[in-house]
Amino acid sequence: MFNYDRNVALMAYRAEHPQKRRPSEADLESYDQALFARLDAEITNQMAAKGIADTPFNRSMIAFFASRSKAQAAKTRVKFGVRYFESVIPVDPCP
Secondary structure: OOOHHHHHHHHHHHHOOOOOOOOOHHHHHHHHHHHHHHHHHHHHHHHHHHHHOOOOOHOOOOOOOHOOOOOOOOOOHHHHHHHHHHHHHOOOOOO
């Protein structure tokens, strides 16, 4: 069972492991678990602080963007992920 969207976890895995384009399901699930353990508490905090809706899609995309950051600290990685998420997700002009 995946914590984040399976396809998003696959994108992050492939970006981090370019030599292994077809991971086994077990490898992908393990990667998803590690990503969740490393980032999810901070994702929850920062999404709430920014007023981002807590949906599986939003959590998954922020985790993907955070996984692409070169920062070491989870807080900094997620901050990057949230900033990028906010810059690429369209905002409804007529709320």
